[in-house]
Amino acid sequence: MDLNKIFGARKTVAQVEEGNELAPKFDALGLIPAVTTDYDSGELLMHAYMNAEALFLSITTGEAHYFSRSRQAIWHKGATSGLTQKIRELKIDDDQDCIWLRVDVSGGASCHVGYRSCFYRTVPSGSGIATDGPLELEFTEHEKVFDPNEVYKGAPNPTKL
Amino acid sequence: MDLNKIFGARKTVAQVEEGNELAPKFDALGLIPAVTTDYDSGELLMHAYMNAEALFLSITTGEAHYFSRSRQAIWHKGATSGLTQKIRELKIDDDQDCIWLRVDVSGGASCHVGYRSCFYRTVPSGSGIATDGPLELEFTEHEKVFDPNEVYKGAPNPTKL
Numbered sequence: 001m002d003l004n005k006i007f008g009a010r011k012t013v014a015q016v017e018e019g020n021e022l023a024p025k026f027d028a029l030g031l032i033p034a035v036t037t038d039y040d041s042g043e044l045l046m047h048a049y050m051n052a053e054a055l056f057l058s059i060t061t062g063e064a065h066y067f068s069r070s071r072q073a074i075w076h077k078g079a080t081s082g083l084t085q086k087i088r089e090l091k092i093d094d095d096q097d098c099i100w101l102r103v104d105v106s107g108g109a110s111c112h113v114g115y116r117s118c119f120y121r122t123v124p125s126g127s128g129i130a131t132d133g134p135l136e137l138e139f140t141e142h143e144k145v146f147d148p149n150e151v152y153k154g155a156p157n158p159t160k161l
Numbered sequence: 162m163d164l165n166k167i168f169g170a171r172k173t174v175a176q177v178e179e180g181n182e183l184a185p186k187f188d189a190l191g192l193i194p195a196v197t198t199d200y201d202s203g204e205l206l207m208h209a210y211m212n213a214e215a216l217f218l219s220i221t222t223g224e225a226h227y228f229s230r231s232r233q234a235i236w237h238k239g240a241t242s243g244l245t246q247k248i249r250e251l252k253i254d255d256d257q258d259c260i261w262l263r264v265d266v267s268g269g270a271s272c273h274v275g276y277r278s279c280f281y282r283t284v285p286s287g288s289g290i291a292t293d294g295p296l297e298l299e300f301t302e303h304e305k306v307f308d309p310n311e312v313y314k315g316a317p318n319p320t321k322l
Contacts, residue, residue, distance in 0.1 A: 008295035010322045017274050017320055022284055022296040025322075035196050035205055042203020044196055044252075047259040059296070062287040090286040091205075092298065093279040094272055095320040098208040100280045111255055113178050118254040119261045123183055125251040126223040134169035135183040135220070137253065159178055159256040161171045161186075 003056040010096075017094050025097040026052060031067060034099040036110065038117075039088040045110040046118045048075075050099060062087050064101055070158040081151045083107040107145070112158060114144030114151075164217040171257070178255050186258040187213060192228060195260040197271065199278075200249040206271040207279045209236075211260060223248050225262055231319040242312045244268040268306070273319060275305030275312075 008021040016023055026032050031049040038045055048066040050058065054074055057065040064085035068075040078084030085103035092099055111118040120141040129135070169182040177184055187193050192210040199206055209227040211219065215235055218226040225246035229236040239245030246264035253260055272279040281302040290296070 003292070005294060006290075006292050006296045013318055013320045013322065016322065020282070020298045020300070022298055033194055033208060035208055037198075037203070037205060042198070044198060044261045047194060047196055047254060056292075059284060059286045060288070060290055060292060087286050090284045091280040091301070092282055092284055093208060094274045094276070094281070098279075099284075100205045113255045115255075118259075119252040120255070121181070121253055123220060123251045123253055123260075125220045125248050127221070129167075129221055131164070131167050131217075131221060133166060135167045137181045137183055139181070140252070157174055159174045161174065161177065 003053060006056060006059065007052070013095075016096050022092065023096055024055065024092065024099075025095065027097075031069075032097060032099055034064075034066060034101060036064065036085065036101045036103055039102045039104050043117050044119050045085075045103070045105065045116075055099065058087060058099075058101070059090065064103060068158065070156075070160060077110075078106060080155065081107070081109075081112075081146070083109050083146075085110065109145035112148060112152070114146050114148045115141045116145055117141070164214060167217060167220065168213070174256075177257050183253065184257055185216065185253065185260075186256065188258075192230075193258060193260055195225075195227060195262060197225065197246065197262045197264055200263045200265050204278050205280050206246075206264070206266065206277075216260065219248060219260075219262070220251065225264060229319065231317075231321060238271075239267060241316065242268070242270075242273075242307070244270050244307075246271065270306035273309060273313070275307050275309045276302045277306055278302070 008023040051067040054065040064077045066075045089102040121137040169184040212228040215226040225238045227236045250263040282298040
């Protein structure tokens, strides 16, 4: 099957921005960023990347698939952890270089560290912030939903320095 | 002023993921993706990039600053259009390579095409989607908040094919 059949050619700016044909832009590495929010709460759960195959699989199965840059492989979210993401709505932005997934999460967590959302820390901001040293983050989630050591059983941590 | 003083060094995965020191990761181009949602509605408004200076300015002024890849310049959102974004909360993800801004938008729009959100079109998804040709997008916003020709007065469109 030629999975690229579902993607139209990018011909003009007007077509891409104002048209009704899916014509996504993949970057030099063949990737498009994907933003995933919780359908009910609107909370930002994670930010990842898709290649053409991951986008095709997300669209046609209704379950979130990404491309793992650390493993260089298709990543069916939840295949290891059971924490799958059911796509309720899939949107694309004006210049069609970013995907928005609105999902229901099985098991209630999307972060490999064990938290509900990957965004479990706040950065202080606003006038009056001291800029003479590293800023201190504040945790907004205080309990993990799962224990990553149990769920991933020693698989390598995807975080890179 | 050394704006990099607010960023800590990335020493270990545990420090980056579980610590409380801001230690963002900028990519090979010096950029970090930023996801911007409406504080009240939770709607995803836009996806853009920051360099270290844009992140510093966002943190210290409380107004969203990005780095424009098309113009290769700091982009104080709303400087031209008046549609500034006041940051109510600024978060960072597990491996500190993505920023989440929760904002109030002056003027009610964040998309250069004139819509409230850049994500004004839905991609069909789920089992049974026909995959023999380009998919048809459905518009979820039907009226523009502003006329880009009036607001941007002939400035080049940032969308690239």
